Amino acid sequence: MAPRVVVLSLASDFGCQVQLSNMTDEILDVLGVIDLGYWQLASSGHMPTEYDVAIIEGAVTTDEHLELLRDVRQTAAVVIAMGACANTGGIPGLANLVDLDERYTVVYGSGSALKVAPGKRAPMPLDEFIHVDYHVPGCPIDTSEFLRVLSHVLLGMKDRVPNLTMCASCKLNQTVCFFDRGQLCLGLVTRAGCGARCPSLNRPCTGCRGVAPDANLESARTIIVAAGHRADALENGLRIYNTSQEVRG
Amino acid sequence: MFFRIIPKREIPELVRGLASQFHVIGPVAKDGSFVYAPLSAPAELRLDYDTTLLPAKEWFFPSSETLMRFTVADNVVIDDSVDETKRVLFGLHPCDVNSLLLMDNVFLGDNPDPYYKARRDNTLIVGVSCMPNEHCFCNAWGTDETHWGFDIFLSDIGEDYYASIRSVMGAELVDRYVAGRPITDDDTAAFQRRTAEFKAAFTNDVDTSQLPVLLDAKFDSDIWEKLGEKCLACGACSMVCPTCYCFDVHDVLEADQLTGCRVRTWDSCQFKEFAEVAHGHNFRDTRASRVKYRYYHKQWGYLSKFERVLCVGCGRCTRACKAQINPPRVVRALQTGLVD
């Protein structure tokens, strides 16, 4: 029997869900192998109480998110973290750099925090709170990676999110390295798996897939400084998507 | 081997002729660098290139290739055909011609790899002479010359190429598509002069004396730790290397989960996962052990089996490695005991 799948969002801009709807060539095939119970972006109904697989986008930024997340973990046999926000804290994680109360005041006016976001929390990725079975990082996700992971879920294979850095895939694209053009690129330390898409489109890697577990940050820092960039260029660059991780240590 | 003088201005004619029979692949410009790519017009061919980003192995052992397609429910192979496209690889430097011979030892041995063999059997090689750049050190391994492994080899002697022809097919094609003329003693003298200039132009001094002894004697040297501290574990060195042949094989299912592909992709001994086995044990858990392994394999393991080192001195890894780990430097570290 096809597993019942739900797709839901915490704090995010729904970009990864939009990516799912961009899988125009494959979406009908995918719908043929799953029982789609709920898709926050596209469903008009409510989330069912029973399901097998939960695909979660977004970071945890409120108590309500946390409650929902724990609830989902209780119900679902499999949890997939989809996108940068869910995997590293992503863009919402940037709020970890500032005083949360103060930031809410700047955005919404004084005394607003309680009304706008009751139970607000410092933004964190899912695995700060629950066990995550499969990871599809990236901002937004790469749909072919998503399809591979879904396949692994359906077959009961283990998560194979790459632990290595970006440069090998970048070599395969025959992209001239940004360091050879005098530019900084975070591919030196960023988790592979997107096929080094940004460098291949002439944009240095910005680290949206998070720091690779196998990365050598210390050596990368030395290389970056030797290439004439600022001593804090690596940390600064990584902050866009990895501030929550930095705060967690 | 026999010879022919081919005026440079006849090269477009030769390429056009070859293109009527084959897919012609050659060095073309890309973003201030060069890549081997299919030629859409003879003018794209850049025989003045220095090196390419990826080596020619891509055309025999692609970075990702489907070995077979299969059905999931009953496990039946539905397609395992090999690629028999007729190709000419036009413009390989001696290092790259030699690198294919080293690959052949691995892929065409007792159990030939059908995918590699089909491409190799259906591809003609036209080599071209070069001048070393600051990263080249093929002279250290004797791979700056090649006497087999090509159909035609074009040595630049000014206005003309001094063409060495190694195969019957090469001879037929030269006869068919270029006028050319027989060589004279003057041409051979020009060829010798050009060879001497080439040999004198190397700037990399790589002292390979007693390298196998040094490798064994310095197995526990702290140079490996120091190199391991620098290494990014990125595998870029293996990807760009014309002589690295390790691969991984995995299955990818179509979105409908009914059929799948068995895919072979390039792997690298510099990836942490490379030597990890069931239950999670990793034989080369540290970067130091992996950098060391790379050099032991290339400069000693392969040598003990095939009597050549597994490096042709093309310098691609020197360019690719942001941590500046490369054979000249590692060999120097072995000689001096210091990582400079």
Ligand code: SF4
């Ligand atoms: S451009 Fe970036 S990802 Fe590509 S090799 Fe250079 S550092 Fe690595």
Ligand code: SF4
């Ligand atoms: S080890 Fe480096 S220099 Fe030697 S063949 Fe490979 S890429 Fe070229």
Ligand code: SF4
């Ligand atoms: S030796 Fe250089 S290119 Fe190779 S894995 Fe280490 S850092 Fe990357």
